[in-house]
Amino acid sequence: MTDKIKFEHLSLSQRVLDAIYKKGFEEPSRIQALTIPVMLRNDINIIAQAQTGTGKTAAFGLPLIEMINPSERSVHALIITPTRELAIQVSEEISSFKGNSGIQVIPIYGGQSIDQQLRRLKKGVHIVVGTPGRVIDHIKRISLIIFCCSMKYFQKFPLIFLNSTKDLKILLF
Numbered sequence: 358m359t360d361k362i363k364f365e366h367l368s369l370s371q372r373v374l375d376a377i378y379k380k381g382f383e384e385p386s387r388i389q390a391l392t393i394p395v396m397l398r399n400d401i402n403i404i405a406q407a408q409t410g411t412g413k414t415a416a417f418g419l420p421l422i423e424m425i426n427p428s429e430r431s432v433h434a435l436i437i438t439p440t441r442e443l444a445i446q447v448s449e450e451i452s453s454f455k456g457n458s459g460i461q462v463i464p465i466y467g468g469q470s471i472d473q474q475l476r477r478l479k480k481g482v483h484i485v486v487g488t489p490g491r492v493i494d495h496i497k498r499i500s501l502i503i504f505c506c507s508m509k510y511f512q513k514f515p516l517i518f519l520n521s522t523k524d525l526k527i528l529l530f
Contacts, residue, residue, distance in 0.1 A: 362384065362385060362390045363383075363384060363385075364377050364378075364382070364383075364384070364385055367385060367389075367390070367393045367394055367397075367419075368393075368394065368397055368423075369393070369419060369423060370423060372456045372457070372458060373419055373422055373423060373454060373456065375456065376453065376454045376455070376456045377415075377419075377454065380453060380454075382415075385412070386407075386411045386412040386415075386416070387407070387411070388405055388407040388411050388412055388413055388416045389412050389415055389416045389419070391405070392405055392416045392417065392420075393416060393419055393420055396416075396417065396420035396421075396424075397420050397423060397424070399424060403417075414446075414447050414450045414451065415450065415454065417436075418447075418450060418451040418454055419454055421433070421434045421451065421484060422451065422454050422455050422458065422460060425458075425460050425483045425484070427458050427459035427460050427483065428459075429483075430480075430481030430482075430483075431481065431483075431502070432482060432483065432484075432485055432501065432502065433483045433484065434483070434484045434485070435484075435485050435487075435492070435501075436451075436484065436485065436486040436487070437487065437488070437489060437492060438486060438487070438488060439488070439489075440488065441464075441466035441467065441468060441469075441488055444464040444465070444466045444486045444487055444488055445464050445466075447464075447486045448462050448463065448464035448484075448486040451484060451486070460483045460484065461477075461480075461481065461482040461483050461484070462482065462483065462484040462485075462486065463477050463478065463482045463484070463485055463486070464486045464487065465478075465485060465486070465487035465488070465491045465492065465495060465501075466487055466488040466491050467488060467490055467491050469491075471491075471494070474491075474495070474500075475498075475500050478495065478500050478501060479500070485501060
């Protein structure tokens with residue numbers, strides 16, 4: 358399926374395409390080719406499964422970068438990861454695709470200074486990547502306001518449903 362599909366066919370901006378090519382990627386993986394166009398339409402929930410190393414982070418991260426308006430300094434996407442290592446990895450990978458867009462990505466997890474996280478959140482971030490415990494902590498402190506999220510990634514985290522809008526989009530990877 359993907360041997361004829363190119364990143365150019367996925368309706369990605371030149372800025373994002375440049376970041377993709379700078380990283381050395383030439384063609385989308387199967388998971389990317391199947392999910393990126395659907396996510397860019399932003400009209401359905403997605404459940405996707407693929408092996409480790411197949412580009413799942415780019416599969417949801419690239420459309421997030423495309424869909425965020427950097428001038429709106431609020432959380433547009435919340436990504437929940439089970440470990441701090443994965444939160445850092447996902448945050449760094451998404452950051453590598455944002456180019457000079459002005460989109461702010463922050464990892465939040467326990468074991469890191471909460472004061473530093475509070476300062477960054479207060480300045481305004483677009484994508485939050487965090488572990489469940491620290492995300493709940495920030496929600497309770499009202500330092501992470503998720504009712505304005507236009508996109509959310511959900512991984513066994515029911516509290517998000519209790520604090521979100523009817524427009525919730527669920528993306529499971």
